[in-house]
Amino acid sequence: MRMRIVFSAIVLVWVILMVRIYYISIKSNTYYEEIANQNAIKVERLAPLRGSIMDAQGRPMAVNRLGFSVGITPHLSARSKEAILNEEIAFLSTLLKQDPEELKKRYLRKDSPYFQGFVTVIDFISYDAVIEHFSRISLRDNLKIVPSSKRHYPYGKLASHVIGYVGRANLDDYNEDPISRLTNHVGRTGIEHYYNAVLQGKEGERRTKVTAFNQEIEELSKTLPSSTDLELTIDLELQQYISEIFAEDAGAVVVMDVEDGKLLAAGSFPEYDLNQFVTGISHEAWQELMNNLDNPFTNKLVNGLYPPGSVVKMGVGLALLGTQKITRQTSYYCTASFELGGRNFRCWRDGGHGHTDLNKAIRESCDDYFYKASLKVGVDALTPVLERLGFGDRTGVDLPNEFIGTVPGRHWKMQRYQKPWYQGETLITSIGQGYFLSTPLQVALHTGILATGKKVTPHFVKRIDGEEVVYPVDEEILTEIEKAELPHIQKGMYEVANHPNGTAYWRLINSKIKVAAKTGTAQVVGIGQDVKKRIKEEEMEYFHRSHAWLTSYGPYKNPRYVVTVLVEHGGHGGQAAGPIVTKIYNKLEELGYIEAE
Template sequence: MKIKFILFIFIATWLALLVRVFMLSVESNTYYEKLSYDNTIKTEQIPPVRGEILDINNKPVAINELGFKVQLAPHLTLKKNQHIFDEEINNLLKLLPNLDKEKMIKNYKKADSYYNHNFIDIVDFVSYEEIMPVYSILNLREKINIVSSPKRFYPYNEVAAHSIGYVARANKSDIKDDKLQELIGYTGKSGIEKYYNTYLQGEAGKREIKVNANNQEIEELSSEPAVENRKLKLNIDIELQKYISSLFVKKSGAVVVMGLDGAILSASSFPEYDLNTFVAGISHEEWDRLSNSLEKPFTNKLVHGLYPPGSVIKTGLGLIYITAPEIGPNWGVYCTASMPLGKRVFRCWKKDGHGNTGITKAIRESCDDYFYKGSIQLGIKKMSDGLIRYGLGRKTGVDLPNEFIGTVPSREWKRKKYNKAWYIGETVNTSIGQGDFLTTPMQMAQFTALMATAKLPKPHFAKMIGDEEVKPEFEEVLDEDELRKLPIIQKAMYEVCNYPSGTATNYLSSKVKIAGKTGTAQVVGILQDIEERELEHEMEYYTRSHAWFATYGPYEDPKYVVLVMVEHGGHGGAAAGKIVSNIYNKLLEMGYIKK
């Protein structure tokens, strides 16, 4: 029995050894072969060059400035190599005296370790003009590596800043979402640069090289070029954009010039800021100055600015009124300048009232009383449902990141947000674009296009993505009755700008016949016991109303929407009429509108 046991142990041991030999020699062959290959063959990724952004006339608005980054060999901070490190740093400073010594040392030490065998970036960017005179000298030094490294540059500085956006260093969150950004080091942070980042940054190339034990290249085995320099052409005309910027000096707000197919010819948020300050990194002082400004220059007011629309929504609401069985096109009111409701009095802006008022006069002269009483007839549900159908309270779909949706108040909205009951006074406030009603300038531009053409276009900046043309998209939102009665609203909008009592007529000097609607959106409420309203220009600046003017033209053959919103500008026509006139005259001068 003892002999059998010893024999069993002997056979089992040999079987285990045979299995282990088999595993090492046959089964693990692939694993060790790959390990050996990785030790001798090195794969390098080739960073792609970011695509340029062009305006409608092929003028570059975001380009790559030619330059280089400086790299230093690893392991030079070891005690035995410290003298080499000091020598290389001093040589760089002699040849390129503008370099920051402390920053170079800090960058090197942060990346240097026993496990890193790659050259280390110590200078991110040196311009072509600066490095060319010394390039051949630096290239002869074994421990220094000069690598092509273009930097984003915005030739027009602050013009169209919020639309174009900027690139800056990729952070951990960016790299987590897109590993390519770890290789490139930069990513789109805002505007079009961010929205089209994946397209613009391209795809990395790859090369396989054979290296020796010291990580030195012996030969190149294969190479796959990067997919790069993808161009993006916009509908924006940068010259028009520059002109509009000159009209908004020392003003805050937003301007949208949009074709009725949704193509954005110009879009600005004011005040603007220089995009180039963010590429290399903005100083703490400049950041604090901009971020603490009450004008909020960092906010893209086109899609992130939420404002009460005021009387601008009276065009769409008027269409809802005249197509509703409860009201209809022939319904009217007698405006006495005030409407008692419960314990409140809702006043019209005109001290003496408007007298007999129908839909055309209500829009032309912006009679609040007509819309107050109409809202009581109709109710908040039909009002809010119709306005949402017309594009408010939802995204326009514009190609900018993180677009806000705003608020069209309703019973359901209030219950969901505050868990409170709805009051009829809130319906009345909503009818003149006040209360909790909030919209973005981009939404109001789209809304105005609907009033002009009966179609809701999708706003878009991009004209050509590579060789692919961006096709216009429309949403059909009006029913047959609304389509039949829309000309009533369009005629009223024409009279706003051309009739003697129109709210915009006296403020216009446009050579183009236009239609539109002014709006004055209150920032602070007016107390019930105040009978004489304080004039806007007499109020403290930040308590003045926002001024809206939404237009389209030419009236006979509509081509463009021009929307202007001036923060704390007061009356819409007075604050924005001249700006709107100048923009239409410029469109005429530039040939966008034919005489």
């Protein structure tokens, strides 16, 4: 009996051992084979080259300059190897004319016991500066030189707020977008930021077999990175021309196709040089931008909020007619001042406009007409229409962080300030003052709707990697009543530019194109009730002068383009913005976009 127990125990032990041997040698083979492969195969992620940005004719507006980056073997910061590090830094600094202290500082900042790759000490150096020394650098075991690229903007500051710039990626960028770890740059503003995921491309991959000492044996596979280019709607020649004629002013310009929303040109002024941001702007240059009172770093196209002034009168007029409480024949007598609640609401013309209907009110920009008509219908009849016509909402343009502006009203004020709405606020809202705020792009969109009766999506990108991008168009933006009344609004705008009494007539008289337009003079400081006669704009301090608007579309009979101009502190809209608008239409004719009439 005892022998049977002993024999059984021996057999059991042998069975357990055999099962274990079988599991380790056969069943676990796949698992350990995978681990072995991971130890033997090195996977290298390949950084993509950022896509280029071209204008509508394929001319480059953002490209990549090709050069090299230089790295030094890691773990040389220890005292025992410091002599080697100093030798390599001295070699590089002499050969490539680099600051040795800066090179060493970069190395010590990046070197780590956990870091196994070469430590990059020169992020980018041009091809011409390196090519004659390339072989000497490559032959040194402690140095590694690899192709690199640097974003470059050939035209410097041209269209800077539209194109935007790239900057160094930080930890947040790495966590949000793994590819930025490879490229080390991301789009910060403008198109560069909005389309960053498209422009940065797709990473590649290289698999190699290596020894335990990380020495490469053979290349197993390689997938090249890919990049995607953007083609814009911008015409570079038109953009340059506008930048030249706007050189002495601050403000914004929009030139938009009314049929599909293509932006042929758009600028926020002053502009700034994009190239200084690629590798990091100096403290002095940054302070200069920040301290400039004309705010060159603000993209005024979508982030500049201004009282629209009289350029909203067309939309207000359409809202008035839509109520049917006001008709085309409704007339008010303008005496240059309207009293309400103990306050005088002035019209811009000292002597008044006399008997004024809507057509004349638009043509001559009579404030008094809009005071009285808006008081009759109430603000609740105005705000929904103005919102449908492009104010108080994003236009959908492909630029980041677009502001929505403000279309004030009863509900808005209660929600914002917990205060009731007063009738006097209806009056100043009807002429685009008070709480009313809009962006230049919203004014341009509003003008386009009045030109065609449809709402387009303003956009800068025409093609992505050769494929056309389609943007939505809303052709049912107006009610049936508004569609019927729209020609009357258009007639008023035509007379602004083509009737001797029109507020823009003498400033647009040299235009080769018959256009419809509206001027606007938006106050930036209030006028006290005790002031009997307002001083002239040109006599005011610069920053107290009104903003000057002129928005237009042309040709009048067959609308193709909207041209909207804002001149900050320009004074009167027609006087400051009119000559600029005239030059832009004549340039459009010269470039073949419009035929002269």
